[in-house]
Amino acid sequence: MSQEFLPDLLLAWYARQGRDLPWRHTRDPYAILVAEVMLQQTQVERVVPRYREFLACFPSLEALAAASRAEVIRAWAPLGYNLRAVRLHALAQQAVQEFGGHLPADPQALRRLKGLGPYTAAAVACFAFDLPVPVVDTNVRRVLARALLGEVDARHLPPRQVAALAAQALPAGRAYDWNQALMDLGATVCTALQPACARCPLERLCLARPQMERWQAARSMRERPADYRVNSPFQGSSRYYRGRIVDALRAVAEGASLDLLALGRAIKPDFEAAELPWLLDLVQRLERDGLVRVLADRVMLA
Ligand code: SF4
Known part of the structure; x- marks a missing residue:
């Protein structure tokens, strides 16, 4: 089977097995921004309830901008990494001042908002406005590198190369689903340390597939059990x-x-x-x- 069928396979898998996440039920740029900021340092399972609670407290960019910083920190704190709350609050105030409370669709214009990086700008542009831009996080980078370049470990790849690859791979008219599908595959199947190639929809086309078993075996020889231990809680830090x-x-x-x-x-x-x-x-x-x-x-x- 030729690699040109790879998008069809991935999109069909996503249609069947994509995760049902609350921010996938909205095109509200503000709600998507909140989700993306929350997801930056927190796992999906912990974000879901907090995302709903936060939006119930601050249902719009204007509501967030009008709240006091203390109120925003109070609402955010159960999620941790509270600096994100301060930045999001400042960003909301800037967006209300500069854009009248409406986030722009253009990623370049979004980047004018302080603290809004290229990843989040691309995510808002694609997931809220359906713009055909690649949204490349660590998971997406890894899946693209493995499936399309045969690179088992994407960490050494220059960002420019990954950006060009992601742009080239984007299927016409399907940017939203494609980006979400890559994220889901990277989070649930093509994980960093234990990719489940046997149940991967891309197994027959993935260029890294032939090396994966050897790579996993070599990795388990190299890494002693202690290397797998869950990071000790940061208690005391x-x-x-x-x-x-x-x-x-x-x-x-x-x-x-x-x-x-x-x-x-x-x-x-x-x-x-x-x-x-x-x-x-x-x-x-x-x-x-x-x-x-x-x-x-x-x-x-x-
Ligand atoms: S076949 Fe394996 S390495 Fe390739 S994309 Fe799927 S899970 Fe990742």
Whole structure:
């Protein structure tokens, strides 16, 4: 079978087995933007409920722009990586000012919004406005490299080469489904470490397929079981305590603050006064990121 049939096979598979995700039921550019920002550092399963809750709180770009930053952080915080909330809020305010609350379709115009990178611009352009642009995330890059170039590991490929390949592969009139299908295949079948070639719709055409078993065998020889261990929880890291601080401040009444000692005890049961400089450093960094406000020895959500 010739490679020209590859789009048909992938699109037919997507029609049968594509994931039913809430952001695939809308063409609202704002809702798609929210989903894409949430998906950047969080797995799909965790994003789904938070996406619905966030849109219930802030149903439009204008509603988000009009909210206080503290309200947005409160709504976002269960998802983590709260800096995204600050950036999304700022982006909404800029979009309301510059585009009257309507996100533009053109990826170049979207890129004028601070913090909106090429991937998100392409995703909004394609998934909201149906523009024929490739949407290339890590999963898509890996599938394209394997299926079309025979490259088992796409990480060394120059971004330009991947961009050209993705643009060339885009089937006319099917950009939306094609991009979503590549994402699904990369997330559920052609995964980074354990591709399930035997149940892949592209098995007969994929250029990397003949090497995959050898590659997997060599990889399991190289990597001892410890290499597979799930990353130890980030408990104890700065990121962990940053999240705990935001959670503790969410728990107090809106507009209320906590003094540093109370905050320390809320995030760390064995907190001692000697750790106040460490805590102050953490909250000052959160303040620089726009997540909290520090008023003398008291802290509140920004
Ligand atoms: S055949 Fe294997 S390597 Fe090729 S696209 Fe499918 S899962 Fe990936």
